[in-house]
Amino acid sequence: MSGTKDLGLLFDPRSVVLVGASDRAGSIGGYALQNITEHSDFTGELYLVNPRRTGIGGRTCWPSVAALPTTPDLAMLAVPAPDVLPALQECAARGVRFAIVFTSGFGETGEEGKALEAQMREIVAQSGMRIYGPNCPGLTNVNRRLGLTFSPAFKLDLLAGPIGIATQGGGLGRCLLQAMQRGIGVGVWTSAGNEVDLEVSDFIHHMAGVTGIEVIATLLEGVRDGPRFLQAVRHAAQQRKPVVALKIGRSEYGRRAAQSHTASIAGSAEVNSAVMRQMGVIEVDDIDELIDTAALLARARPGPAEKIAVFCSSGGTAALSADMIGSAGLELAEFHNKTRTELAALLPGFASATNPVDTTGEIMRDPEAMAATLRAVVNDPAVGLVLYPIPLEYGPVTRVVAESVVRVQRETSKPIVAVWMSDRLGAGYDVLVDGGLMPFRSVGKAVKAIARWVAYGQWRLRADATAVPEPLQLSAPRGLALPDVSTEPLAKAWLAGHGIPMPAHRLTRTLAEAQEAAAAMGWPVVAKVASADVLHKSDAGGVAVGLRDASELAKAWERIHHSVAAAVPNARIQGLLIERMAPPGGVETLVGVHQDECFGPVLSVGLGGIHVEVLKDVSRRLLPIHLDDARDMLRELRGHAILRGVRGQPPRDTESLARTLVAVSDLVTAHHGAIAELEINPLWVGAQGQGVLALDALAIPSGDHAT
């Protein structure tokens, strides 16, 4: 990542050269020329380069970039694949700042193409010129009405708006742009294809600073560079611009397909999702949800605790919508008395004047009554958003309905989310689109978008209170080296030194020493073999629990030495670790840190037993975390009720558990870069006030720190 970091002149260049300009119908150079000359409002300098022509359409053609009278900010390359590298070299030599390479036939075709891409990166590294592409449709800056693209569809999708879109491939990006048909305006779209240099993260970062872009929608097949992505979304969060993301690669099929399509790292779906949630990136499940959610956030920003009103003229639809609101975990607003009174006066007696509102069909033909009823609902102080499903096209009747919706929406900043449920469009649909309502097409999809909108408001509240987290990978200098942690006693000594609570324990070399230690700490005790050569202590017969007196300990001493000698013949045994048994009745948890290949150190916590292994009930965060994050992590567990205390059990000491998670976070931060893996398993959690105890622990140093 060298060269110019400010992408302003890529999005909005003062001068452009089109290398490979053409007037041949259907050619890439021809389309690109038409887009910038006929369909754009470009007022800067445009140079054409084509050594085989002297002019095209009345414009001069220059033989080379070197021959141009001035140095353009941006070069667009529409030349055959073999000519791309020389052209890039020429641009770099001339001092061009940005080059968009439309041409395909590189990394996506195999090893040879990848080698050519490596040479492109070499040019970037040496010259500082930034490359966009290759194998891409180019960049579309709708808000400036500027098409730096060869796409013949450019001229069709020109509804400006507050959404910035950053994709890798082109097909799905154009799919998103065609939501303009529903009145969803898009300000800029980048689709950087093979991303030899500039990648999705760079565009997210840039768009966060672009005036007129309020929400960023991104489609990720993979994340090439974790820190760059983290930096970008953190910057967007700081600029208060929500990022909505669809990340392919949740299933094995998707991971494989995305990898073969873009050769980027798919990564662990669980970690990806956890990272996005933590950074305030709104993850969606489908391409239509991406644009719908972005559009809703562009219309209005949620407060920290938004409640919903359902407004409808069909009883069945009202019931269905309320049902979905409930299933999504959203809250229906409780109407103020004033609202109820107003509704009762406006609606027929058998209509439902509570939330969900069912006006019944009776008043649909009366525009004034429709508007007044809707206005009463939207103005209720408890209502943050109105969901307005329209089940069917009904000619003039639905047109009047739509007009009343548009009218009331103009009076308020609270979003009215209209859903045009029918496959039959009509005048009412057009009224909604033209009125800026951006109608959804299914209740379920609308409710999903609303749920994400509400959740973003909650996240924003937290982010405003504690600042957007800065992941360790971005900020922390390499930390302290690890001490020797090759045995449990060593690992525990190190952890205890960093504030992780432990039961009383002592490494003993003789039976007498062990018996004395046990008597001092109090029976019952556990005895465990201490040896760097025995990784799986239990499997090797190296553990004895519940030893109640000196004679039981003596037997165990004998048995452990015997078993371990049989299981791991040449193990060097340092002695036995004698440890006070945790009190009965605790809950076991598992706390771990591992290095994600993309995003760096990830903290995981789950309940012991089957919860992690079988039910995959794990909560994750990038480090470092605050105490509030730690509390959130515990609340996110499906089995959280177990910590709260179920079936007559007392509530557990979740505060101590949360503090211990923070202690682990601090510890990893202090040793940043030195720990490959850390696991406290089990971490015993007592009843409230009893604290927690690390019963076993394992730390693996990073390869480069390993002894």
Added chain:
Amino acid sequence: MSGTKDLGLLFDPRSVVLVGASDRAGSIGGYALQNITEHSDFTGELYLVNPRRTGIGGRTCWPSVAALPTTPDLAMLAVPAPDVLPALQECAARGVRFAIVFTSGFGETGEEGKALEAQMREIVAQSGMRIYGPNCPGLTNVNRRLGLTFSPAFKLDLLAGPIGIATQGGGLGRCLLQAMQRGIGVGVWTSAGNEVDLEVSDFIHHMAGVTGIEVIATLLEGVRDGPRFLQAVRHAAQQRKPVVALKIGRSEYGRRAAQSHTASIAGSAEVNSAVMRQMGVIEVDDIDELIDTAALLARARPGPAEKIAVFCSSGGTAALSADMIGSAGLELAEFHNKTRTELAALLPGFASATNPVDTTGEIMRDPEAMAATLRAVVNDPAVGLVLYPIPLEYGPVTRVVAESVVRVQRETSKPIVAVWMSDRLGAGYDVLVDGGLMPFRSVGKAVKAIARWVAYGQWRLRADATAVPEPLQLSAPRGLALPDVSTEPLAKAWLAGHGIPMPAHRLTRTLAEAQEAAAAMGWPVVAKVASADVLHKSDAGGVAVGLRDASELAKAWERIHHSVAAAVPNARIQGLLIERMAPPGGVETLVGVHQDECFGPVLSVGLGGIHVEVLKDVSRRLLPIHLDDARDMLRELRGHAILRGVRGQPPRDTESLARTLVAVSDLVTAHHGAIAELEINPLWVGAQGQGVLALDALAIPSGDHAT
């Protein structure tokens, strides 16, 4: 439910009378008249009744139904609410078989209206005439081109087809009908409003027998009559006609809204879903999913193990679709070598010739190559269905694509599921619609429908092997009365007699007897108080576990009597139940039977501890069940891995557990109607070969059988 059961003459009457015929613009009677005379192909006898007119539009008006020259099969009532009851009485007296009541202003308006509805039911009971409505748009028989409805939209929605739709309200039903815009044909639609007599279940039952209807889609706000619903869907299953259902009432909001809209029983969402799954009813989550899933089933029936191919010309879209296929738990087909060879020959080198197929955009302009490639995929023997997402509208290019899809679909019975992802429609979209492809509008919704289609094939295989189950509520005569089961020893004796395995146990009256019993069965033992007055034995201090010898038992004997006397002062104690302890290391499960208010006896099974209470991990079935059902129930548990044996534990004796579930089913069948509730908790499950043991049991007789 008295009167005519065959609804043939309601759907296809030989003669009809319209009571309240009118030529007033915008009147119900006027629309109904237009629909049957101008927009229907009705060739039977049509009578008009209106005492204030002698003729309308050249047709005679009769003063009353009584005055008609012959008795019509069907009466349509378009008269004001106060005139409805007299008109119904007149029709019934005349011997009319069916009456459709359009008029509103009855049950939906309050108590007075409900009283009028009770009188309508009285007419049904006394005359046998069946009533459809009131407060409904009527019945639409598209396949006969017959509108027995006042809906002015009747004439717009006349695309015949194989789907039967049964709804309660009208708005969502019309929404479904408007899917005709996507080429989805609907044969009949019933929307019986307040359902005073005929209800959704009756229409499902009838449609299952109608030639030309292949799939039934139903929208349920509530089920009024559980057995009638069960009978209907069982009949449909026997006729091999899939039923797709959207049931409102999954969340508390939905339950309340549906109840206030239709006054039907919402029931328990968990039981509803379990019943549907068991009876082969395909439950969906949204209204668009209802029609989409029905349309897919109407296009092709799934085999028992269908695998999917993804075919696409955009790499990102291919990856996204494959990802969703994987996340939905579906399988991508593994292509045959022949297919791979064909694809390799047809596609450019960098295209993906494996599944998912990414043809790349290159060949999209070549209709022959497009068709040949798609044909190669669809003809692969491993492929059961092709998902073909089209991400954007691209004018002539997407038209050619669509034409190739339509062409190849005509050559094969395997469904090609096209998804038109863009909000911009175009010529390609129209080609798909006209070609019968019924394009989906989002990949996610298409994948959901495909997953349901595949699951239906799996269910069908089972139903064909073991016959569609007949729920107890439909078939079983009232069974044996319960014996006295008021204490644990009595309940256990009864269960043991019905083949439920128990640990050795004996009711003892003296300590000596208890000690003798324990010695005979082998230590350790459990001692539990036996008293009909002590319901919660543990809470009353009435249980002692792990008693290892006679002296421990003696102490426990004393302690239990003491504690129980203190906790339940006047309890009549019959003695202590002495029971052999279950071997260590078993898994505890919970087996219960309760009476669902709608569907009768429901069997539940879950794992003990937090699984049922906290994680709500329960599998349910209507009784009776077969051994295969029992095995399925265990497999359905999210925590099933625990039974298979995790974390070094041996596999559990799931076969004994399954056999015990069947024994419980047999037991409840034998005592049908006599058991309000039965709970075996815990049911201990040993390792494979160790069997199961009912450690505690509770049975509550039904009110009318209680002693």
